[in-house]
Amino acid sequence: MPYQLDGSLLEACSCKAICPCWVGQDPDGGRCRGTIAWRVDSGTIDGVDVSGLTLGILADIPGNALAGNWKVALFVDNRATAEQEALLLEAFTGKKGGPLADIAALVGDVVAVERVAIDADIQEGTGQLRLGDVMTADMQALKGSTGEPTKLYDAVFSFRPGAPAFPGKAATYRVACPQLGMELEMQNHSSVQGAFSFSA
Numbered sequence: 001m002p003y004q005l006d007g008s009l010l011e012a013c014s015c016k017a018i019c020p021c022w023v024g025q026d027p028d029g030g031r032c033r034g035t036i037a038w039r040v041d042s043g044t045i046d047g048v049d050v051s052g053l054t055l056g057i058l059a060d061i062p063g064n065a066l067a068g069n070w071k072v073a074l075f076v077d078n079r080a081t082a083e084q085e086a087l088l089l090e091a092f093t094g095k096k097g098g099p100l101a102d103i104a105a106l107v108g109d110v111v112a113v114e115r116v117a118i119d120a121d122i123q124e125g126t127g128q129l130r131l132g133d134v135m136t137a138d139m140q141a142l143k144g145s146t147g148e149p150t151k152l153y154d155a156v157f158s159f160r161p162g163a164p165a166f167p168g169k170a171a172t173y174r175v176a177c178p179q180l181g182m183e184l185e186m187q188n189h190s191s192v193q194g195a196f197s198f199s200a
Helices: 082-092 099-104
Strands: 003-013 032-045 054-061 070-077 107-116 118-123 126-131 135-141 166-177 182-186 189-199
Touching (some): 003 118, 003 166, 054 118, 082 099, 135 189
Antiparallel strands (some): 166 182
């Protein structure tokens, strides 16, 4: 088995809450400038343990996310060894096949790959996501009538059947990525914490 990966998908973007991509709709304004981080809580690639590591992307998505043609910069957790980094990049760029190859097929152009310190401390949609000095989002879960976090099930971007996603708002969402020509300073835009389970 090339990989078995389980963890949290963390997302913040330029769309208003709730993120249209999660339900298969076009992004607000016709274009999404988003961040997706895959935090591996437990997993192996080619038998090598990659638990506790995160891979992030900044993406310029020119229309409906499912239509592809994403332009992205990749960010690898700087705690990864050289071997772990190579395996994470192979898996998440589709070279190991399986469901990650389907996701990688949405990407049209990779403009940069960097190692950065990644902070992905999010619980039930609330916490901070940071990719080095390039991106930061302070995520806050939306709350229902009981005061509990709002939960979204079985959406287009649900990558673990039956597991809840926690839609929210990023009180702040900042991006400075010259490789993508992306400079953002936004308040109260979309954030989501989901779950994933990938195997091939």
